[in-house]
Amino acid sequence: MSTATRVPRRRSAAGIPPLRGLAPLVAVLVLWQLLAPADDPYFPPPSRWFAALGELDGAGTLWSPLLTTLVTFVIALVIATLLGAAIGVAVGRAPGADRVLGPTFEFVRTIPAGALVPVAVLVIGYTRSMTIAVVVVTSLWPVLLATRAAARELDVARLETARVLHLSRLDTFRKVVLPSLSSSMVLGLQISAPLALIITIVVEMITQVDGLGKQIGLAQSQFQAATVFGLVAVTCLIGLAVNIVAAALARATRRYAA
């Protein structure tokens, strides 16, 4: 901070941390690869993971479960989003709904997802519908809360503008309400999407219903460490992809924000 100082450096764009920060992660992976013996029962080196995944592929049990999980996840997420938005709007625009529904919502919202699984199994059985049901009940909350907040704050001025311009109810909904709601839905989606993925896999793990979760559970019970790590890596990649898509959606709808 002397008089002979350089021009202050500009902050990196949007606070994205510098790439050199990946160094520790890369270092750990490299060290792991180099130091772990190939047949280590607990921490096989990353190269073994690929081999294990290849074996699964050969046996036909890699892509099919993966697809099953993805389909379940997507269906459940769509239902959860629509349901959450519908309830959120309804609750948001109904005065006094908060006070009545408050305690019930709070309680159901905070039930750990795992606890719902035995109940769902008991009622629905070991099926994909059961998985979807559990995922929907646990993942609709972020979207519900976001749309509820947006519905409450829905710019009175915008709605009155619509009235003044004699927009039909359908038009009002389409052109005024929907865009602002879509933005809050996407915001909730950023939280609910990764959550839904996790819960889908949790349910599959607990119930051994077909899917990635079941495969991981199977590998773990057979002490196939390399397979476990390989599938975990696949799960992480899917998770990253979901985050990226959700973030991209968020950016795209930002102009519609209330």
Add this chain to the structure above:
Amino acid sequence: MSAGVQVPVAPGVAPDAPPRRRRRRVNLPGLALVVALAVLWEVLVRTVLRAFDNLAPTTEIIRSFGELVARGDLAAQIGHTVAVTLIGWVVSTVVGVVLGVWLGLSGVAWRWSMASVEVLRSLPSIAFVPVAILVFGFSEQMELVLIMYVCLWPVLIATIEGVRGVGPGLLDSARTLNLGRLRTWRCVVLPAAVPRLLVGVRLALALAVALAVIAEMLGNPAGLGFGIVFAQRGFQPGQVFAYLFTIGIVGWALNALFTAAVRMFAPRFAGSL
């Protein structure tokens, strides 16, 4: 995983603050709904939903709850789950805060590790359950390690954000008053980071409960998670529902205790909770 996540805030929209019941009036309408639902459930299960023989009406749920309490299992299971949750959570909080403060204050450390943190924190936490079981088998250790690892991230991230997000006005003030580096950290930066930090710690608590239950359902035959799975496999719907509500209440109670503790010991920072 718990669905008790942070409320997302739409840009330009005021944060959705929970109805502040500072007025000590009991929420009668809310309570009324709960009672009404309980009654409705009783009626439905005994009439319309009779075809489903795996549903338990309210009265049976209450009876099963009584049974479990009388048997003595429930208390022990609650104790186990709560103990594991708290230990894992406390450890991850301490580590997360210390690490977070370091990464937040040290520009060098931040630049050389933040990208890794971002990657690791976005990995689905559930993916590490089988790894934990593989390495630690069916044990308390497994539960603890799992909770400590997964709960570390929300605390770490929140602490880093809190430390780095200190308002420029406060930093300018510290500079013009010549407080010096250490005093700026101690008196300005760290206290300013606490509200954000607490949000992460609270999230971690909810996560810890959820993970404990899942770990118990998958790996460690003890605690509430084991209890509910055992009841389900034994086709005891009354007990399953009783366990469900117990787990829900335990989670709620821990959260309420935490919020109350913060309000009591650090009232100036409780605004964010």
Add this chain to the structure above:
Amino acid sequence: MSAAGRVAAGSAPAVADDAAPGGVSVECRGLSIDVPTDDGPKRIVEGLDLRVEPGEFVCVLGASGVGKTTVLRALGGLVPPTPGSVLEVDGRPVDGPPDAGVMVFQNYASSLLPWRTALSNVELPLEGSVRDRGTRRERAMAALRLVGLADRHAAYPAELSGGMQQRVQIARALVVRPRVLFMDEPFGALDAMTREGLQDELLRIHARTAMTVVFITHDIEEAVYLGTRLIVLEGRPSAVGHDLRSPIGPDREQVATKESAEYLRLRHELYAAVRGERSGGAP
């Protein structure tokens, strides 16, 4: 010592027992400041020469965006000027915030620590240097008394009005007995009545302590009312456009002074200057 800091003959004694030991000079020669933008560094200020004598109350005016705040922050040691600029407070080069000076910011809410009481906020700068708790508290209370907030010392910032919060910030600045006060539009966010009250308080404090004040404002009326010297920054990049000494005496009052001939003449001059700058320099 404080001889050069004397305001004018006939004014109240310049130094009170619990006030600062007079003001110091603030000087810059060839001050240039670059500010980082998306298209690279932009020169906001070029070759600014200014010397503020000890005890002067200098008001810096100028159009929005001309760089008043930037210049003040450079003088206050918060922003580094480009190499080659000379910046001195009390004859010593400025390398970071000077010990003799404190800045008061416009956004009082962002400057006070919300988790500390008013008294505790004012004690903050003393905690490193004054070991004894009792002394610290006494000095902080004295500073609060100077701004008229001694009775609210146990209140938290959120419980205080905007004007009171700003007064707490001023007290916090005064408690270290600064010899120069840098003020960045401190009353800009306040309503007219509060502003007038604080202006008078500031004049009182200035008379008692005889410290140097560099005061930024975009409000011409405020500048004429407060200042003993008025500077107008002009140009892109900016430099000193006008430098006027105020003919108004030290005893100022919100109604009487603003009707006086000297006030009106100075005000007229300034408006012409600022307007001239706005229309590109044509008189």
